Amino acid sequence: MAELVITDLVVNILIIGVSFVALNWASNLAISNAVKVSTVTRLGKTTVGFSMIAFSTSLPELTVAVIAALSGGAPLSVGNVLGSNIVNISVIIGLAVLLLHLRGRHKRKSVSNSGSGDGNMIPTSARSEMSSIYFGLFISSIVPLFLIYITNATWAVGLVLLFIFVGYMYKLSQVRLPAENGEVVTQEEKNRLKRYVIFMVAGALGVVVSAYFLVESAVSIATSSGISQQVIGATIIAFGTSLPELTLGLKAFLRGHSGLAFGEIIGSSFINITLILGITFLVPALVGSPMTMNMNVFQNLVIFSIITNLFLWYFLSREKIGWREGAIFLSIYALFLVTTLGIIQPQ
DSSP: OHHHHHHHHHHHHHHHHHHHHHHHHHHHHHHHHHHHHHHHHOOOHHHHIIIIIHHHHTHHHHHHHHHHHHHTOHHHHHHHHHHHHHIIIIIIIHHHHHHHHHHHHHOHHHHHHHSOTTOOSSOHHHHHHHGGGHHHHHHHHHHHHHHHHHOEEOHHHHHHHHHHHHHHHHHHHTOOOOOGGGOOOOHHHHHTHHHHHHHHHHHHHHHHHHHHHHHHHHHHHHHHTTOOHHHHIIIIIHHHTTHHHHHHHHHHHHTTOHHHHHHHHHHHHHHIIIIIHHHHHHHHHHTTOOOOEEGGGGHHHHHHHHHHHHHHHHHHHTTOOOHHHHHHHHHHHHHHHHHHTTSSOOO
């Protein structure tokens, strides 16, 4: 019996190691091709991150939403969406900016390539482009507050959210940016656009698959160690569904593609709030099992979701996110974990 446990442990550790290698390779593939898609289509890195990359990395949440809606577990999907949005903003941006700051202390040049000389992770080149996705951040901020206000969410709410998703994604697809520095896209590069898109999506899906195996192995190790299912669900699984966004976001920031990273983070939050929640509320009605969900049970998640979005909105309006702002984001997530796990009970 002991030998079997040890064997399982070794196998899971090997899977985790291979998954990390695959995560690194797949994220590089996705980012490099996303930059090429942005150049050829003139959609901009932020828009490409907001739409194509964010949609691919939101597949875990989408899968959870469909399964939960069909099996009567819609509350699981709602909690997963709100929790993932908190992770996407607070953890990814917080870790990225602190890593850039630490790297800049030893190699100042690399920081200036990713932002300004003071460690700001919002480069001038991305500021005008990012204005096109502010509406997505606004929707991600206001919808959770609206859901708490109306108390009960029905299929009609889901339908409205899906309309918002389709309408805004169509609007983004119509926006084109001027070529940077007189850059000319050759016909050969235009002919390769389909290949770039395929490789970009394949890389993003590779990140999702690798993250799945990594999380499954981590859960197996935690379970065999006697950790409760509640703790595993609130930590490993909740964090694991955001692992694709975390991997791609961190890699994009560290490689100097801040616009792509911000687009992917905000886009994922927007897709979670509109498409994923829309499916969660609407699908039960389509299969003949309409439901009304009491949103008050998610009050803690909604509060932290709003807080993280408001801080991001404020920092973006100031056009500066440095190590202090990164520390604030990580502190918010630490407080969220503490309250969620019940170490501190709200009064």
